[in-house]
Amino acid sequence: MSKNNVVKLTGRDTITDPLTELLRAGAEQLIYQAVEAELLELLDEHSERRTEDGKAGVVRNGHLPERELQTGLGPVTVKIPKVRAKTGEPVTFHSALVPPYVRKTRSLEAALPWLYLKGISSGEMGEALKVLVGPDAEGMSASTVSRLKQVWAQEYRSWCEERLDKDRWVYVWVDGVYSGLRAAQTKLCSLVVIGVNERGEKRFLAIEDGVRESTQSWRDVLLKLKARGMNSPQLAIGDGAMGFWAALEEVYPETGQQRCWMHKTMNVLNYLPKSSQAKAKQALHDIWQAETKVAAEKAFDLFIKTYEPKYPKATLCLQKDREELLAFYDFPAQHWQSIRTTNPIESTFGTIRHRTKRSKGCLSRDGMLHMMFKLGLCAEKKWRRLRGFDYLAKVVTGIQFKDGVEVTEVDQAAA
Numbered sequence: 001m002s003k004n005n006v007v008k009l010t011g012r013d014t015i016t017d018p019l020t021e022l023l024r025a026g027a028e029q030l031i032y033q034a035v036e037a038e039l040l041e042l043l044d045e046h047s048e049r050r051t052e053d054g055k056a057g058v059v060r061n062g063h064l065p066e067r068e069l070q071t072g073l074g075p076v077t078v079k080i081p082k083v084r085a086k087t088g089e090p091v092t093f094h095s096a097l098v099p100p101y102v103r104k105t106r107s108l109e110a111a112l113p114w115l116y117l118k119g120i121s122s123g124e125m126g127e128a129l130k131v132l133v134g135p136d137a138e139g140m141s142a143s144t145v146s147r148l149k150q151v152w153a154q155e156y157r158s159w160c161e162e163r164l165d166k167d168r169w170v171y172v173w174v175d176g177v178y179s180g181l182r183a184a185q186t187k188l189c190s191l192v193v194i195g196v197n198e199r200g201e202k203r204f205l206a207i208e209d210g211v212r213e214s215t216q217s218w219r220d221v222l223l224k225l226k227a228r229g230m231n232s233p234q235l236a237i238g239d240g241a242m243g244f245w246a247a248l249e250e251v252y253p254e255t256g257q258q259r260c261w262m263h264k265t266m267n268v269l270n271y272l273p274k275s276s277q278a279k280a281k282q283a284l285h286d287i288w289q290a291e292t293k294v295a296a297e298k299a300f301d302l303f304i305k306t307y308e309p310k311y312p313k314a315t316l317c318l319q320k321d322r323e324e325l326l327a328f329y330d331f332p333a334q335h336w337q338s339i340r341t342t343n344p345i346e347s348t349f350g351t352i353r354h355r356t357k358r359s360k361g362c363l364s365r366d367g368m369l370h371m372m373f374k375l376g377l378c379a380e381k382k383w384r385r386l387r388g389f390d391y392l393a394k395v396v397t398g399i400q401f402k403d404g405v406e407v408t409e410v411d412q413a414a415a
Helices: 018-045 108-118 122-139 142-160 215-227 244-251 261-269 274-288 293-307 312-319 333-339 343-356 365-380 389-396 409-414
Strands: 058-063 067-071 074-078 081-085 169-183 186-197 202-209 235-238 256-259
Touching (some): 018 058, 018 074, 018 142, 142 365, 169 333, 169 343, 186 343, 186 365, 202 215, 202 365, 215 244, 235 244, 256 261, 261 312, 274 293, 293 312, 333 389, 343 365
Parallel strands (some): 235 256
Antiparallel strands (some): 058 081, 067 074
């Protein structure tokens, strides 16, 4: 073979998988929590050792110098604590998870997706940690695993109780995220709410267990958010098939409704033969990409007229949410890209659906919620402020917009 036929591949180490990026972001915290659990177990073992004045005989004593652990996900910084014995024989803390002098482990790449796919259970976590460090994980006792599990559960519970009245929430995106895993013969679903405040900062507001996205499940979620102090958002964006909208009208009746164009497009196209889908998809794009609401209405009517004779179910699917599909025209044009779809949720949890849909295992509901919570917060750290965030204050104060442009007093007088 000629040397000229050998092509050098570049970028092989570049991480392009969104889930891998999330796992890398959370790996440092995961290792920290696990090492802390190991340390607490050691301190418990020596809890009977006391000084003459009754104080603990074995105590924390700072940390060893930070070092980078080269993993399949990229470099992760680790910081191992030290202990000091005030009485009796010397005591040294050695982490079974991150042994001394270890600076490289490719197995972390296999362990974290495994944790994600299998969820948080005491029995499986032990196996996962063995995958993480190999045979050295034999030193990880059941009590250490239990501590780690409790840390994640407590973090989730505390997060679910955080007050929301410190911010003014302008838009919320909602969706039901199916993990693809099953528990007790029931497909697991999380009800997810993401909000953006008046400063343009996006945050997860709820990741709750749901039952097939029912109205009752969504009502419970909204009532909890209201109890935590969430104001009535100006607009909620979501799929039209959910029980969310009936619950919204009960709990936050003043909030506007915007149906997700991505979901609606897929739903409409499902009623059409594949040979017609490409052309119909472009016709749907002509509606929500129109510069003005009047132009969108004309494109809407054209779609109905074109496809209703042969495909009445497709046009009925579109027509039933007509007003809610065009609600975004009454908000700043700078926000249209963000409020026409539930993309903030889809982009974060799309990989979760992909990774779990083929799994045949059984995951506990709590385990699923805790893992989605951990992955979600990792993603949240990388979110940018909403495009056109300086217009959010105007939306909050009730300034009117028409076709994405602020309506002035002159415009109102002319009308």
